[in-house]
Amino acid sequence: MSADVSVRLAGLALKNPVMTASGTFGYGLEFAPYGDLRSLGGIVVKGLSLKPRLGNPMPRIAETPCGMLNAIGLQNCGVEKFLRDKLPLLPHSETPIVANLYACDADEFAELAGVLSGAAGVAALEVNISCPNVKAGGIAFGQDPAMAGRLAEAVKKRAGSKPVWVKLSPNVTDIVEIARAAVLGGADALTCINTLTGMAVDIRSRKPRLANVIGGLSGPAIKPVALRCVWQVCRAVSAPVIAVGGISSAEDVLEFILVGAHAVQIGTANFMRPDMAFRIAERLPGLMEELGIESLDSYRGSLSS
Amino acid sequence: MGNFGACRDVSILSVAPCGPEGAAHGCYLLELENPGLGPAAAGQFVMVRPERFGQNPIWPRPFSICRLTTRTLTLFVQACGRGTDILCGLAAGDKAALWGPLGQGFALEPEIPTVMLAGGVGIAPFVEYAATHPAPSNLSLVFGHRQPLSCYPFAAMAELVGRAEAFCEKTPDDLPVFIERLDAVVAGAASGLILACGPRPFLLTVARLARKYSARAQVSLENRMACGVGGCLGCVEKNALGAYVQTCTEGPVFWVEELALAEDA
Known part of the structure; x- marks a missing residue:
């Protein structure tokens, strides 16, 4: 008997818990030569905005110990082009395709949600609340519980039948407070965590390694932070949590399920090798059998103190 | 699939x-x-x-x-x-x-005199280019380097192509001499095909000279990459229209006129 890796996640049925993280898997199609997209639990595509975005100047990425910094600046083709040219080529009837939303004010977020709510091939909406709120002087939505709650509410109102996931930033004093606010606002699930802000400099040229100076840290280096955040949030809210942050093996997946996550996203590890997410999804049932775990549901949140 | x-x-x-x-x-x-x-x-x-x-x-x-x-x-x-x-x-x-x-490789025009401009480790793709070219006598190689010449796969290539020269940059004072040589090479090859691979300052010089002499030239960029498959958008380069193109999928080889190639890009 093989282990049950299926997951029920806020109205979606996933064949396994292994999804891809926004911004690390292109629009999915880039990775099609390296594995069967249908074998993934879900695909979260590159962050989409209402209009195409140029992104930040170069250099945009820097390698750091066990991780990397990025300041891509949400370069993307815009929601219309995605729906017209990319989505039809994705296996949306067999694997949930999740749109990641990026905007600079609540109205724009709501409008974007409205556009995506009518797209049959989009299974859920993931809201990136780490962006600066232009109308509130640039403070990130994700750093203020009231703003995070209002944003979740605004998106949920326009999302129709699509589940809304809110992707939380770890760059806050108390992530639990933001998590509670997002769920109160109507979030169906929470994605934990976005990148940690960081920077890197070159002592010879005396320049920052990123043109944007500050970027988001990701990769195995942040896994302990992600694990702590997921554990805290899972204890505090009843909404399902999707874990992301430094996951690069099936063992890592189980660590996050153990502290309460429903599903996971593979991010920076997709850059280590382009078949990484596929390999992790393939390996998971075997690992569970080796450990005597019958199902994810039975293992979830079973961390003993 | x-x-x-x-x-x-x-x-x-x-x-x-x-x-x-x-x-x-x-x-x-x-x-x-x-x-x-x-x-x-x-x-x-x-x-x-x-x-x-x-x-x-x-x-x-x-x-x-x-x-x-x-x-x-x-x-x-x-x-x-x-x-x-x-x-x-x-x-x-x-x-x-x-x-x-x-990614995209170099243009191949067997009958056209083709000049390969290589800087340091940038000689690598030209070894394959010369080895697979149907008419290697139409190829010439100009190679700038800092380490001893024997540290590069130069000798075997030199035997294969029509003409090969190497220039060793021992001190910073040698650089203007090399750039002068490149200027003469590009001027003389303006009716042919020019291919360049090497460090970014070298490629910017080639691009400037190609514009100066209206030469058809391609450069192979060495932008930092994370995934190599178009997933991360980290390796982009600004094109002539001011948009960012991906070096991994649309390059690394570009025609000079496709790119902005500003000195501070």
């Missing part, structure tokens, strides 16, 4: 210093098992990530295909950082993940 095996685990066959002084100057030839890479155009690249990287460094490393045969893939690597130091320290039997060939 159907064939998903585009990333494969291969064995390192050998790691050898290039020439008698190669080890002292960190110049190595890495020979890997060819797991059946599809047909490659010279100028295309592969991504390599040895098991030894573990979780650090995190990214694979991109390398131009230096030589590809049915059995083996050869890369020319200069040890100049964490990743390349590990790569040059590998031994036969070590494993690495390999995917490619990736």
Whole structure:
């Protein structure tokens, strides 16, 4: 008997818990030569905005110990082009395709949600609340519980039948407070965590390694932070949590399920090798059998103190 | 769909210093098992990530295909950082993940006199270009370097092509002399095809000269990459229209007029 890796996640049925993280898997199609997209639990595509975005100047990425910094600046083709040219080529009837939303004010977020709510091939909406709120002087939505709650509410109102996931930033004093606010606002699930802000400099040229100076840290280096955040949030809210942050093996997946996550996203590890997410999804049932775990549901949140 | 095996685990066959002084100057030839890479155009690249990287460094490393045969893939690597130091320290039997060939290679116009301008480790793709060119007598090579010439795969190429010259930059004072030489070469090759690969300042010089003499020229960029497959948007370059294009999928070889190639890009 093989282990049950299926997951029920806020109205979606996933064949396994292994999804891809926004911004690390292109629009999915880039990775099609390296594995069967249908074998993934879900695909979260590159962050989409209402209009195409140029992104930040170069250099945009820097390698750091066990991780990397990025300041891509949400370069993307815009929601219309995605729906017209990319989505039809994705296996949306067999694997949930999740749109990641990026905007600079609540109205724009709501409008974007409205556009995506009518797209049959989009299974859920993931809201990136780490962006600066232009109308509130640039403070990130994700750093203020009231703003995070209002944003979740605004998106949920326009999302129709699509589940809304809110992707939380770890760059806050108390992530639990933001998590509670997002769920109160109507979030169906929470994605934990976005990148940690960081920077890197070159002592010879005396320049920052990123043109944007500050970027988001990701990769195995942040896994302990992600694990702590997921554990805290899972204890505090009843909404399902999707874990992301430094996951690069099936063992890592189980660590996050153990502290309460429903599903996971593979991010920076997709850059280590382009078949990484596929390999992790393939390996998971075997690992569970080796450990005597019958199902994810039975293992979830079973961390003993 | 159907064939998903585009990333494969291969064995390192050998790691050898290039020439008698190669080890002292960190110049190595890495020979890997060819797991059946599809047909490659010279100028295309592969991504390599040895098991030894573990979780650090995190990214694979991109390398131009230096030589590809049915059995083996050869890369020319200069040890100049964490990743390349590990790569040059590998031994036969070590494993690495390999995917490619990736990106767009150099234009091939067999009947057209073609000048290859190479700077340092940028000689790598021209080894494959010369070896697979149907009329190598139409090729000439101008090679600028800092390490001893024997540390580069230059001699074998020089025998193959119509004309080859090397210029050693021993001190910074040599640089203007080399640029003057490049100026004369590009001026004389303006009716042919010019291909360049090397460090960014070198490519910016070639681009400037190509514009000056209205020459048809391609440059192969060495922008920093994370994934190599179009997933991260980290390796972009500003094009002539002011938009960002991906070096990994739309390059690394571009026509000079396609790009902005501003001095401070």
